[in-house]
Amino acid sequence: MGKIEWAMWANEQALAAGLIYATGGIVGVAGQFRGWQFAAFGIAAGVFVCLLEYPRSKRGKGTSVERTGQYCFTVCVNAFGPLTRNYYVRAFLHAALCVPGGFMLATVLGCVCLGIASLIYLSAAIHGEHWEPILPRTEPPKRVGDSIKEPPQNPPPRPPPELRRKKADKLETAAYDNPMSVTVNE
Amino acid sequence: MGNWIINHGLSAFILVVWMGINIFLFVYYYLFYDQGPQFEYTRELLGSALPWARAPAAVLNFNCMLILLPVCRNLLSLLRGSFICCGRTMRKQLDKNLTFHKLVAYMIALMTAVHTVAHLLNAEWYTNSFQGQYGPLAGNLSMLDDSSELKTTYLNPVRSNSTTPTLLVFTTIAGLTGVVITLALILMITSSMEVIRRSYYEVFWYTHHLFIIFFAGLVFHGAGRIVRSQQVTDPPHNTSFCEDQPENWGKKPECPIPQFAGGFPQTWMWVIGPMIIYLCERLLRFIRYMQPVSYRKIVIRPSKVLELQLVKPGFKMAVGQYVFLNCPAISQLEWHPFTMTSAPEEDFFSVHIRSVGDWTEDLIKMVENLPEGGQGPKMAVDGPFGTASEDVFDYEVSMLVGAGIGVTPFASILKSIWYKFKDSDPKLRTKRIYFYWLCRETYAFEWFADLLQVLEKEMEERGMRDFLTYKLYLTGWDQSHVNHAMVHFDKDTDIITGLKQKTSYGRPNWDKEFEQVRQENPSSVVGTFLCGPQALAKDLEKKCVKYSDVDPRKTKFYFNKENF
Numbered sequence: 001m002g003k004i005e006w007a008m009w010a011n012e013q014a015l016a017a018g019l020i021y022a023t024g025g026i027v028g029v030a031g032q033f034r035g036w037q038f039a040a041f042g043i044a045a046g047v048f049v050c051l052l053e054y055p056r057s058k059r060g061k062g063t064s065v066e067r068t069g070q071y072c073f074t075v076c077v078n079a080f081g082p083l084t085r086n087y088y089v090r091a092f093l094h095a096a097l098c099v100p101g102g103f104m105l106a107t108v109l110g111c112v113c114l115g116i117a118s119l120i121y122l123s124a125a126i127h128g129e130h131w132e133p134i135l136p137r138t139e140p141p142k143r144v145g146d147s148i149k150e151p152p153q154n155p156p157p158r159p160p161p162e163l164r165r166k167k168a169d170k171l172e173t174a175a176y177d178n179p180m181s182v183t184v185n186e
Numbered sequence: 187m188g189n190w191i192i193n194h195g196l197s198a199f200i201l202v203v204w205m206g207i208n209i210f211l212f213v214y215y216y217l218f219y220d221q222g223p224q225f226e227y228t229r230e231l232l233g234s235a236l237p238w239a240r241a242p243a244a245v246l247n248f249n250c251m252l253i254l255l256p257v258c259r260n261l262l263s264l265l266r267g268s269f270i271c272c273g274r275t276m277r278k279q280l281d282k283n284l285t286f287h288k289l290v291a292y293m294i295a296l297m298t299a300v301h302t303v304a305h306l307l308n309a310e311w312y313t314n315s316f317q318g319q320y321g322p323l324a325g326n327l328s329m330l331d332d333s334s335e336l337k338t339t340y341l342n343p344v345r346s347n348s349t350t351p352t353l354l355v356f357t358t359i360a361g362l363t364g365v366v367i368t369l370a371l372i373l374m375i376t377s378s379m380e381v382i383r384r385s386y387y388e389v390f391w392y393t394h395h396l397f398i399i400f401f402a403g404l405v406f407h408g409a410g411r412i413v414r415s416q417q418v419t420d421p422p423h424n425t426s427f428c429e430d431q432p433e434n435w436g437k438k439p440e441c442p443i444p445q446f447a448g449g450f451p452q453t454w455m456w457v458i459g460p461m462i463i464y465l466c467e468r469l470l471r472f473i474r475y476m477q478p479v480s481y482r483k484i485v486i487r488p489s490k491v492l493e494l495q496l497v498k499p500g501f502k503m504a505v506g507q508y509v510f511l512n513c514p515a516i517s518q519l520e521w522h523p524f525t526m527t528s529a530p531e532e533d534f535f536s537v538h539i540r541s542v543g544d545w546t547e548d549l550i551k552m553v554e555n556l557p558e559g560g561q562g563p564k565m566a567v568d569g570p571f572g573t574a575s576e577d578v579f580d581y582e583v584s585m586l587v588g589a590g591i592g593v594t595p596f597a598s599i600l601k602s603i604w605y606k607f608k609d610s611d612p613k614l615r616t617k618r619i620y621f622y623w624l625c626r627e628t629y630a631f632e633w634f635a636d637l638l639q640v641l642e643k644e645m646e647e648r649g650m651r652d653f654l655t656y657k658l659y660l661t662g663w664d665q666s667h668v669n670h671a672m673v674h675f676d677k678d679t680d681i682i683t684g685l686k687q688k689t690s691y692g693r694p695n696w697d698k699e700f701e702q703v704r705q706e707n708p709s710s711v712v713g714t715f716l717c718g719p720q721a722l723a724k725d726l727e728k729k730c731v732k733y734s735d736v737d738p739r740k741t742k743f744y745f746n747k748e749n750f
Contacts, residue, residue: 005386008385009376009382012382013376016372016375020372023303033351034310034313034351062385105309106306108352108355108365112365113369
């Protein structure tokens with residue numbers, strides 16, 4: 001698996017984990033389970049993780065595919081600078097967020113999934129990956145050089161006149177006029 | 187509307203049948219557990235969370251049975267071969283096997299979610315029942331213990347005050363296997379997202395093998411028999427009379443102590459068949475892996491394309507089929523698909539491999555370092571597997587569209603045409619072929635241009651210029667191409683390919699092309715075959731629908747897509 005960018009998979013896993021964490025939390029709170037406080041935390045953590053993970057990073061190699069409507073999220077996440085660009089921070093953050101989920105059944109699955117995502121992010125960080133925002137490229141329009149406005153100063157290079165002259169009998173097929181007049185037996 | 191029915195009717199029908207079965211199973215089992223008298227007391231503890239858990243379980247059984255079948259490619263080849271009598275529409279459905287696999291996977295994911303949420307509620311409510319939070323009836327039911335002296339059987343799996351829902355889940359077979367297989371499922375799904383699959387195939391392939399854990403856990407998931415139903419006792423327990431007086435159970439003749447027993451696990455009955463079929467499929471791949479394959483010729487083509495000509499005893503192919511190659515020196519476990527570029531009439535089979543990822547790059551590097559005339563690395567071949575291009579000769583008129591390296595199946599077809607022509611094969615039903623090749627760069631043309639040149643000459647010699655009409659489109663043109671073309675516009679042959687047919691620049695105008703085909707073939711059935719990007723597939727599919735006519739006297743277009 002030489003060229004794998006672990007962060008890509010970690011991102012998918014973390015997004016899924018966030019959703020599962022939040023869903024488990026909702027069930028825990030709505031059903032008024034024992035330990036519902038952990039479930040409430042699960043909802044908050046799950047939503048936060050989803051928001052953090054929604055914008056995909058730019059790939060190191062190859063074309064990056066954006067998620068629909070991720071531009072605003074990209075801008076927000078990018079605003080935090082090294083906190084969000086560094087994957088060690090993310091790995092640690094996910095590991096910390098997932099721990100409270102282990103205390104209640106409804107959020108246990110979210111906890112484990114987020115934990116796995118944290119491990120994959122750790123692997124990504126060890127491989128030196130980091131998060132890059134996908135921003136629309138503003139290329140300057142192709143400018144034609146100014147020199148095109150000036151007429152050429154010199155004629156195009158041509159071989160010396162002696163070599164250029166056409167034989168008299170081929171005058172009709174010649175593409176240009178002779179620089180020197182020619183007669184048949186020159 | 188009629189055009190849509192022709193092109194998508196059978197697929198839609200199969201989907202409706204599948205969805206119908208799902209809905210039926212869901213509703214039937216929901217009602218079974220919601221209204222069945224044997225679950226009256228269980229429902230006392232769990233409410234409607236019981237049927238909400240059991241109904242998706244039934245749907246899951248059905249779909250877990252189905253999910254293995256579309257990926258048994260040898261089975262599908264067998265079916266495709268035996269459907270020769272049933273027409274091409276039936277066989278085309280088998281091309282969509284991966285789409286169906288994904289659809290079933292989505293249903294499994296959805297039902298797992300519903301099932302898990304319902305069981306979260308169940309675990310919580312069982313625990314609460316035991317702790318007496320739901321009244322005397324629930325409390326008494328929960329107090330029933332598995333005891334031979336008292337002659338009682340338990341109903342509530344929670345047996346002690348210190349059991350929490352988490353403990354309940356992790357100490358029962360059902361709970362533990364449930365968590366493990368759900369985790370496996372989540373990992374499988376996240377690594378199968380399109381982004382991961384297209385760019386990092388190995389992650390997808392290896393992680394997907396978690397399905398072994400999934401099925402193992404699934405089979406044992408019901409072994410604990412945790413869903414308990416009421417058994418008929420002698421004398422019978424009159425539920426409606428007795429439920430208000432649980433303290434009198436065993437004391438009144440109408441109310442003997444109710445007995446409960448766990449349900450017999452059924453999942454294995456659903457999945458054992460496909461599991462065996464899939465096992466046979468993998469065994470077959472292993473057998474093919476052991477069979478010897480030798481190299482006839484190795485050619486390194488321009489733009490990092492590798493041509494391998496291989497010979498395998500007993501190997502028979504048809505046009506446009508593909509094989510899976512495995513090179514143990516690069517990776518023991520990976521099998522990668524490649525379309526064959528040789529015709530069945532030749533005594534070898536060839537593949538053209540482009541450098542796209544780890545495996546292909548390693549192979550090309552290995553081959554580049556070989557001594558002159560040496561045998562290549564040991565290669566195992568599984569296949570051949572049939573795809574849509576087998577049907578090319580069944581249509582009177584065929585439109586073949588290949589984008590970039592997607593032209594490979596058509597190389598096989600065109601070579602086969604050439605051979606059939608030479609032998610005047612009467613099996614050739616095709617009267618006309620339109621071939622469109624879309625390519626971004628010029629230098630990828632070379633290995634294919636040779637073939638086209640030969641065909642061009644052959645057709646002219648036999649005076650059959652109309653048989654094959656081919657158009658080449660250079661989609662990645664820029665100013666230098668334009669300049670070059672302007673300077674050489676009066677040359678007889680094309681400046682890029684050296685063929686008589688001129689290369690066009692930019693993308694084809696499909697409306698014009700379809701219109702031309704329709705005009706030149708007024709009452710024919712036209713098969714459109716594409717090997718290329720998804721966007722183009724959507725485009726062509728729409729055009730096929732647009733230009734088809736239900737009227738049998740007019741032209742009909744059928745769309746077929748290669749997929750890997």
